[in-house]
Amino acid sequence: MTAIDWTWVGWGALAGGFASALFFAGLAWGMTRALASTRPTMILMISGAVRIAALLAVGWLVAGQGASALGGFVLGFVLVRFAILIVARRPAPDRGASCN
Template structure:
């Protein structure tokens, strides 16, 4: 494998990370907007179509006809999933609070 091929595969991984970041950040944004909306189904359905269309078109364009670029793109996408999941995780409860205090039940 030549140096040019390695660079192209690495760029495919970066592109996959960008696609994943857009996909999962868009999902997070949709959840925040959709849950506050009076028509959440419209938000979720439209967002799903848009996110899937952009992601699949991006994968198709990045991969071209090379399975190694497709694999690098997919690995980048999965890396973005891990990063976005970690960044959007809710803050942990303070250590001093016990389960009884956190409960809403009487």
């Protein structure tokens, strides 16, 4: 049976959470820029390419530490993703009736 190195799982989860937060912050930034632009496709393509390349680079570095670190990375990424989705899907607050 293979032993799980919990230290590397923790470091991998920390790296995955940080990478996920940066990934989705970059997505929000790219979407904001694209919606205000006359050429949104170009901005979204560049933003996506940069975010994917950075995520793959960090994942590659973490995977080099072993399966425990990679498992922690995936766990951290998915947990932060779920947290971001919960926040993003909240309904907008009711602002009340307009005076006009």
